[in-house]
Amino acid sequence: MESPSRVYAALVPHAGAGPSGKDDDPGLEAAHSHRVRELRVTGTAEVRCPADKASLRVRVSSSKESVSEVTSSVSRRLEYILQALRQHGVGEEDVSVRRFLHRDEDGYGLDVEVVVTFGDFDEMERVCGVLLEKLDKSVCVGTPRFFHSPECLSEMRQRSCASAVENAQRKAHNACQVLGQSLGCPLLVTEQATKERKNGGEEEEEEEEDGGQGPTPARLPHLPTITASSQVSVTFGLRGPSRKKL
Structure with missing residues (x-):
């Protein structure tokens, strides 16, 4: 839900004006007697993004x-695992092997x-199914x-900032319509605050709704979101009164 808009209108003296608001050079007073009119608004936005990667560990053990x-x-089973990964489009850069x-x-x-990194979760499920079916208990997934x-x-942060600027521009446009003004070009854009929070309360809420009655079913892996x-804060110039009557 958007927070209430905060709109400020300010009349700013010309850059060459002195403390009294007039130009220091009397000869320039007539040329710059008008003041720059500005409209400053704030805009907020939130962007929610689910996890886009998954790390899967597959373990093979043997005693001889x-x-x-x-x-x-172990090498025979390891080669089958690596072959299955290649067949499902997993690149070598996304696979690491440790031996002990x-x-x-x-x-x-x-x-x-x-250890395998997946960007395609459906493909990861298919790989798990193949390994469990073919290697059974000789592999631990x-x-x-x-x-x-x-x-x-990075993309999420950029989208959040861009959406906040769009919201600020929309507020400024609406304010100008109410005030009978014409919105000019943006003069200054300042990002005042950024926050990120992890959303991880879904599992706890489900457990409370369960009430602890009956056996607890196996839960699917939780997909976190951020x-x-x-x-x-965006400062716009005002082009002057619009011809539209209030």
Whole structure:
């Protein structure tokens, strides 16, 4: 909901005027006797943006009597995972692999973790389905973690500021119609305040509505959103009285 508009009209002396409001040079007094008329308004806007990226962790583990056996066992499953990612359009720059070889009581253990960044959530679901179907219990697919990319945050902030300026211009235009004035060009735009807040209260509200009755069903991964708000001050010049009567 938009906050009430705050509109200020100011008569500003010419840049060459002295403390009395007149030009310091008497010879210029007649040429610059009129004053610059301005209209200053504030505008606010909010833009809400859901997460555009997701990080998925896939883990493969094995224990064998020798290093070669455990490496061979994990490598086959790892190659299948990487192949499935390539087939679903995931680039190498979005995949990282970590290996941890350790000694067990009966031999050697090898843990491999594949971290994948997705921009297409539907594609991520398809990849999860393929891995769980083909590798079954030999692979552990974690819960995706959703987040906002720097590009997404930057675009959201720009949209918020631009919308606030548009709202300020709309208010100024409406004010000029009421005052019988004609709105001129913007003279100064100042961003006064910006805020960002994460929206994460949906899950808590659902839990309260549940009332704790019956078994708790498995919940889908929560898709976070961020709201960016912006407040700007815009100063417009006034071109003079409009011919339209009030």
